[in-house]
Amino acid sequence: MKTDEAFFTVKVKPGRIKIVYSKKGVKKISFPEKKPVLSGLAEAPVFVKKAGKQLQAYYDGKKVKFSCLLDLERFEKFTLAVWEAARAIPYGKTRSYEWVAERIGRPRSARAAGNALGRNPVPIIIPCHRVIRKNGSLGGFGGGIAWKRRLLKLEAQKE
Numbered sequence: 381m382k383t384d385e386a387f388f389t390v391k392v393k394p395g396r397i398k399i400v401y402s403k404k405g406v407k408k409i410s411f412p413e414k415k416p417v418l419s420g421l422a423e424a425p426v427f428v429k430k431a432g433k434q435l436q437a438y439y440d441g442k443k444v445k446f447s448c449l450l451d452l453e454r455f456e457k458f459t460l461a462v463w464e465a466a467r468a469i470p471y472g473k474t475r476s477y478e479w480v481a482e483r484i485g486r487p488r489s490a491r492a493a494g495n496a497l498g499r500n501p502v503p504i505i506i507p508c509h510r511v512i513r514k515n516g517s518l519g520g521f522g523g524g525i526a527w528k529r530r531l532l533k534l535e536a537q538k539e
Contacts, residue, residue, distance in 0.1 A: 385402050385407060387401070399435075443472075472536055479511075499522070500522060
């Protein structure tokens with residue numbers, strides 16, 4: 381971890397999530413783990429606690445519109461545009477990689493959009509799990525297909 385970063389852990393139904401952050405915002409989150417995650421600083425900034433509470437609500441099955449600060453400036457414009465398009469996908473809905481590419485004005489860039497989604501450091505907050513193949517199959521997912529299936533199922537229950 382870089383010296384300008386710290387982390388905070390939050391308990392959610394499936395386990396513990398590690399939230400890595402800087403002074404500018406949340407930089408990375410992990411998927412819930414059953415094994416204990418070392419605690420970060422006892423006192424985290426308000427924006428980190430807000431992210432933690434929103435993640436807890438999400439894993440409790442509540443519809444959440446994430447509004448926490450993010451620190452993603454190290455990524456290129458194309459990647460940020462892809463992630464912003466993914467954030468526009470409503471809770472409980474899915475869109476194709478082609479839809480994402482068209483949404484950012486790059487209709488022939490579905491594969492590149494998929495690669496950008498695979499580099500998403502803040503899954504759930506940027507809901508890349510809602511992006512599937514045009515034929516309806518799941519496609520890939522940085523957290524693994526089992527997590528993608530699980531998240532889509534969680535959201536489908538509250539539609």
